[in-house]
Amino acid sequence: MSPDSRPLIGVPFRTVWEEDDPSRRRKIEPYLRAVEAAGGHPAEISLRLPCEKLVAWAAAFDAIVLPGSPADVDPAWYHAERHPACSESDPYREQTDFALLDCAFAAGKPVLAICYGVQSLNVYLGGSLLQDIPAVLKSDVPHDWTGRSNGAPEPHHDVAIEPGSRLAALASASRARVNSSHHQALDRLGRGLRVVARAPDGVIEAVEFTGDGSAALPTSGPWVLGVQWHPERMWPHESDAHGKEMTGDAFAAAMFREFIAATRKQVVGSR
Numbered sequence: 443m444s445p446d447s448r449p450l451i452g453v454p455f456r457t458v459w460e461e462d463d464p465s466r467r468r469k470i471e472p473y474l475r476a477v478e479a480a481g482g483h484p485a486e487i488s489l490r491l492p493c494e495k496l497v498a499w500a501a502a503f504d505a506i507v508l509p510g511s512p513a514d515v516d517p518a519w520y521h522a523e524r525h526p527a528c529s530e531s532d533p534y535r536e537q538t539d540f541a542l543l544d545c546a547f548a549a550g551k552p553v554l555a556i557c558y559g560v561q562s563l564n565v566y567l568g569g570s571l572l573q574d575i576p577a578v579l580k581s582d583v584p585h586d587w588t589g590r591s592n593g594a595p596e597p598h599h600d601v602a603i604e605p606g607s608r609l610a611a612l613a614s615a616s617r618a619r620v621n622s623s624h625h626q627a628l629d630r631l632g633r634g635l636r637v638v639a640r641a642p643d644g645v646i647e648a649v650e651f652t653g654d655g656s657a658a659l660p661t662s663g664p665w666v667l668g669v670q671w672h673p674e675r676m677w678p679h680e681s682d683a684h685g686k687e688m689t690g691d692a693f694a695a696a697m698f699r700e701f702i703a704a705t706r707k708q709v710v711g712s713r
Contacts, residue, residue: 443504448483449705452503452542456511456558458489458534472674473509473556479677480698482705487542489534496538500545505552505705508539508559510672514626515561520570527574527625540566552665552708553651554701557624560649560668567632572645574625581643587623596621596675601647607638608667609648612696620647620671627670639669647671665704673697 443450453473455461460469477484487499516531517524539562546553555563561571572578575585584597598621603610610616628646639648651666673694
């Protein structure tokens, strides 16, 4: 826990080159703000920590948020040849994510994995990735934010949510509309993961950890949720000119608040 009794949430930098460039470090800020608005105490995790120090840091956190990234996980991790459309990989980010996940799973700590983060989680658990959605699927669903550099609005699409899942409870519905900016997706599922949301074209949009890979939700064990979209951008968590909170997307807000609530519960249970 942090000195002010808020759960201490570790958030690794998106890439080592963003960490090294002060003008690009702000890319991690939406994740930090979302954690703070939900009641957690966010802490940046350097991707350049030596192994021993990284392990010590991982043990100190109450939970982990794995953020998005412009990098792609190295296909060598899932024994595949690199597709020409696969972006540059960041071994610093990969080794950091995997060390954090080692600690989180060993200690039963909650994990919220977002975009690149859910892909990293899946590979860590032995799964594989579709290296480029357009190259594999003929789909009209806008997954990648192709016009971002030209000021094009972020694309959105619907997702169908599995009834009875944790995600369905957070959405209070069987469908939701989410933002999207990814060109890769989960393929073969990692150990213990269950698909709980898909896009209209069948692309996996969210997974939950069941512990044993069964269809039923776990009654105990770590709170682990991975989503392919960006809830940190869907929840502005700011105030308007009159001081009234603009909560933005209720589904995104519920996701972060449930994550922090699960972390508090885990911290209390581990004492």
